[in-house]
Amino acid sequence: MGKVWLLTLGAFTLGLDAYVMAGLLPVLADDIGTRVSLAGQLVTVFTLAYAISAPLVAGLLSGVRPRVLIIAALAVFALGNGATALAPSLGALLAARVVAGAGAGVYSALSTAAAAALAPDGRRGRALALVMGGMSAGTVLGVPIGVLLAEHTGWRATMWLVTGLGAVALGGLVALLPQLPAGPAVPARARLAAIADRAVAPIVTVSFLAAVASLGLYTYLAPVLAAAGGVDRVAPYLWAWGAGGVLGSVLAGPLVDRTGRARTLVGVVLAVIVAAQALLSALASAALPGAVVALVAWGAAGWALQVPQQHRLLALRADRGTVALALNSSALYLGSAVGSALGGLALASGTAAEALPWVAAGVAAAALVLHTATGRRSRVASRVSTLGSYEHC
Known part of the structure; x- marks a missing residue:
């Protein structure tokens, strides 16, 4: 189940990233010189990219092995969050959040199927619960911690935290994730x-x-x-x-x-x-x-x-x-x-x-x-x- 825990860490990072921006909006808006209503569109573009990326990728890349897609999706997610932490303007932030959301959507869709495939017989339910629990734990534990970090060191530090967690999960999956059977198109x-x-x-x-x-x-x-x-x-x-x-x-x-x-x-x-x-x-x-x-x-x-x-x-x-x-x-x-x-x-x-x-x-x-x-x-x-x-x- 060790490999499933790596998938869970990725899901935790997704849960943190998907919801932490709501707590960062006031300080982020002040930092880049915009209104909260405009900064809120960072959530809009992230979730919109999240919503459409998985079905789009599933249709276009149905023949690609799941391991390749999982690793690529998490890499895109981490790069998008690194770009978010470095972005100097609202326009750059919006573009970075689209990239991060697209990677998150594909990873979320594939990680649960991968967890089920990796689990031994009789433990698939536990494996699925771990991955889904990682997403909710990212919201419950990660978001308040991310907001507290932003209050003391700035919102960019929180985005670097998300990037770092994503990079750790990515490195572990590159090293340990085996080839996985592809599902039916x-x-x-x-x-x-x-x-x-x-x-x-x-x-x-x-x-x-x-x-x-x-x-x-x-x-x-x-x-x-x-x-x-x-x-x-x-x-x-x-x-x-x-x-x-x-x-x-x-x-x-x-x-x-x-x-x-x-x-x-x-x-x-x-x-x-x-x-x-x-x-x-x-x-x-x-x-x-x-x-x-x-x-x-x-x-x-x-x-x-x-x-x-x-x-x-x-x-x-x-x-x-x-x-x-x-x-x-x-x-x-x-x-x-x-x-x-x-x-x-x-x-x-x-x-x-x-x-x-x-x-x-x-x-x-x-x-x-x-x-x-x-x-x-x-x-x-x-x-x-x-x-x-x-x-x-």
Whole structure:
């Protein structure tokens, strides 16, 4: 399992890089002489590149061995972060974040499959959990540490930390990662068919809207807290959100397995996101304890959502579950990109920062309405089908 731990270190670095920028935006914007709303587009371009790179590479380079792609992707990721640390202007930063996001997207897609291939029989679940746990640990542990480092030594030091961790994982994989079997190529037509599938599309759309609401708001958490409660040190709040995320990730799987009610759990989780985001501004102005409650609930619900969503996709389309899951993953990061872009536009147009949680709660509420409506249509269709079968008896 040693090689899986190297893959996990890479995933940890990805989790750190994907979320730490939200905590760095104010100091970064001051350093390069731009507005927070414009600096927030660094998150937009990273997550957008993340979302589209994996399916694009999978289609263009399906014949390339996974080991080569994994090492190349992590190298691109590390180079992109090194370029981020050196970038002198917003334009250079945006270009560097595109490079880093593209490498991260390809590595994320391939590292879980590699972990499963490397694990002995009976331990594949543990190997997958290690890699996915590395991503969440990068958020929970790495992001607050990165923000604290930036507060004392500057945001560029945090980016060098990400670069260094990526380089360590890269060196270990170059030395130790064996050749891996290539998975079956999935033609572009199959991917497009999944998008048009009337059973898959509503689930993926709910994931997209939830990401717009959750990850988009997270990008601007620092200015939101500063405006709502005068908070100038965001690290404790990031810890709260991340700790809630770990709690939600750990509990969601057993809940789905025990109850078998994935669709119901999705509805409950979306309702929690709506409530937590709607209360965030008011609770933030009541000082640290109130905001922590809202952030823990929001983090737990946001991270828990994808567990029942993935279960539903696999149950609906077991014959091409991998394609549906990849589509769902792309929707998540596309939603994050759209959310951060819209949040930046709102701030640039004069919208008060403390209003963003209410806007995000509205988007999450739209996801809940869509989830509820499609669930009702499914039940009605099932009843009609059952009545029709009785009439033919």
